[in-house]
Amino acid sequence: VYLYTTVGPTPLVPFAVKRLGAACGVMITASHNPKQDNGYKLYWENGAQIRPPLDEGVSQCIRENSVPVNWDTQGVESDPGVTNVTESMTKAYFDAAQSLVADRGLNAATSLRYVYTPMHGVGAPFAARVLEIFGLPPYIPVQEQLQTDPDFSTVAFPNPEEKGALDMAMAVADRENAQLVLANDPDADRFAVAERQADGSWLMFTGDQLGTIFAAAVLEAYRHNGIADSKIAMANSTASSRMLGVLARKEGIHCAETLTGFKWIANELESLSKQGYRAAFGYEEAIGYMVSDTVLDKDGVTALGFFVQLASRLHAQQLRISDYLETQYARYGYFESANSYFISPDQRKTGEIFSRIRYGDGSNNDGISRTSFVRTSAQGGATEVLRYPLTIGGFPVSYIRDLTIGVEIPDVDKICAASSGAGGPQLVIAKGQYEPTLPVSSSSQMITFETRNGSRLTLRTSGTEPKLKYYLEASNSENDRALAARDLEAMTRAIADELVQASKNGL
Numbered sequence: 001v002y003l004y005t006t007v008g009p010t011p012l013v014p015f016a017v018k019r020l021g022a023a024c025g026v027m028i029t030a031s032h033n034p035k036q037d038n039g040y041k042l043y044w045e046n047g048a049q050i051r052p053p054l055d056e057g058v059s060q061c062i063r064e065n066s067v068p069v070n071w072d073t074q075g076v077e078s079d080p081g082v083t084n085v086t087e088s089m090t091k092a093y094f095d096a097a098q099s100l101v102a103d104r105g106l107n108a109a110t111s112l113r114y115v116y117t118p119m120h121g122v123g124a125p126f127a128a129r130v131l132e133i134f135g136l137p138p139y140i141p142v143q144e145q146l147q148t149d150p151d152f153s154t155v156a157f158p159n160p161e162e163k164g165a166l167d168m169a170m171a172v173a174d175r176e177n178a179q180l181v182l183a184n185d186p187d188a189d190r191f192a193v194a195e196r197q198a199d200g201s202w203l204m205f206t207g208d209q210l211g212t213i214f215a216a217a218v219l220e221a222y223r224h225n226g227i228a229d230s231k232i233a234m235a236n237s238t239a240s241s242r243m244l245g246v247l248a249r250k251e252g253i254h255c256a257e258t259l260t261g262f263k264w265i266a267n268e269l270e271s272l273s274k275q276g277y278r279a280a281f282g283y284e285e286a287i288g289y290m291v292s293d294t295v296l297d298k299d300g301v302t303a304l305g306f307f308v309q310l311a312s313r314l315h316a317q318q319l320r321i322s323d324y325l326e327t328q329y330a331r332y333g334y335f336e337s338a339n340s341y342f343i344s345p346d347q348r349k350t351g352e353i354f355s356r357i358r359y360g361d362g363s364n365n366d367g368i369s370r371t372s373f374v375r376t377s378a379q380g381g382a383t384e385v386l387r388y389p390l391t392i393g394g395f396p397v398s399y400i401r402d403l404t405i406g407v408e409i410p411d412v413d414k415i416c417a418a419s420s421g422a423g424g425p426q427l428v429i430a431k432g433q434y435e436p437t438l439p440v441s442s443s444s445q446m447i448t449f450e451t452r453n454g455s456r457l458t459l460r461t462s463g464t465e466p467k468l469k470y471y472l473e474a475s476n477s478e479n480d481r482a483l484a485a486r487d488l489e490a491m492t493r494a495i496a497d498e499l500v501q502a503s504k505n506g507l
Contacts, residue, residue: 113179115169
């Protein structure tokens with residue numbers, strides 16, 4: 001057994017699994033969850049988090065061994081079967097991070113000032129060390145949040161994404177005249193940024209905006225190192241922005257879409273590396289970024305170093321990170337997201353909401369134009385009629401993917417228009433037809449719609465919280481932000497009023 005004997009960032013465990021050729025890795029962490037929570041992450045021998053069916057096997061073993069054999073931790077470190085790798089693997093991790101350094105001299109010369117908070121977690125010494133590796137000046141700390149504190153005493157919720165979570169850091173930045181606020185979540189696998197704008201206001205970047213910024217910068221770095229575009233692979237989750245896919249198509253690199261969660265993103269990138277690709281970058285909208293294939297998981301420490309290096313380069317050109325993002329919008333089109341959730345503690349009611357979206361209310365008279373797709377069940381013989389809405393917010397639905405029952409249908413509006421007035425079903429789906437490329441799970445709800453105005457909506461249940469989540473993105477290929485904003489507003493209203501019927505269902 002290889003053991004880290006002190007607290008540290010989550011990415012150190014998947015790094016060590018790969019470096020040491022271990023059979024698996026365990027990280028005790030509750031991440032950014034409330035202080036009363038605890039949990040762990042489990043990594044397989046490839047260094048990525050486990051995914052089905054391995055998780056089922058682990059759960060079964062836990063149920064079969066629910067009473068601990070021994071609570072005594074005395075003597076663990078002196079056991080002959082235990083090797084302390086705290087120093088050696090931490091050093092190896094930072095040595096590996098040096099591959100991300102572009103120009104230490106340029107980094108050291110920067111006049112950029114930045115404030116950092118670990119949100120009462122473990123990140124502070126590791127953030128300091130990665131900046132040193134890059135040759136960058138030290139951060140300005142938020143002293144009140146610098147030490148590990150399991151009670152998270154200065155924040156209501158230790159998640160950098162939460163409104164108000166970075167208020168203390170911004171106040172320090174205002175006092176110190178710093179241009180950036182940088183944050184890790186408590187186990188330092190996620191990374192958040194706010195930037196002071198020309199008018200003195202603060203711009204808090206969304207997870208998708210940071211994903212686009214990282215993707216563009218990583219691509220620049222790989223090209224600088226002579227890696228062919230055709231060998232570069234990136235990935236993000238289906239709940240994340242499609243801007244990465246547009247970038248990939250325009251630049252000629254490979255891009256994969258996965259289910260939500262880094263267990264899917266990292267395993268997909270690892271699979272692509274076996275096919276000869278360079279696993280360059282992966283991200284999810286929940287501020288998780290993988291900028292180096294030495295860690296097959298999100299890594300807020302190396303992301304911080306890489307990001308500050310980019311910001312320093314731009315600062316030398318009298319540019320902000322927001323200017324760099326504007327360059328990406330000009331090249332790939334404008335994308336704006338509105339991700340949120342409804343509190344839905346009643347699982348039965350949540351199931352009914354998704355059933356109504358999928359099958360209608362049974363009356364065929366709910367005032368919503370719907371599909372009439374007849375589908376043979378997976379068992380064969382029995383059929384069901386799929387009655388998804390044909391419009392959302394007045395915009396025609398062009399694509400539907402339902403990963404709960406296992407259908408993926410492109411050109412929905414065209415199929416329905418072609419059968420208009422013919423009577424009977426608009427589409428007959430036989431067994432084996434219109435099956436999704438992504439994994440299907442009947443134990444969770446997840447439906448994705450795309451509309452002809454360039455918007456995409458994913459509705460899903462949470463695996464850990466009583467929430468019905470939605471991920472909405474509007475886009476405009478001509479960078480027309482006003483139009484994208486209007487579409488986003490209309491679609492947001494439609495989610496609450498047409499699909500979820502929030503008022504009627506008391507959500």
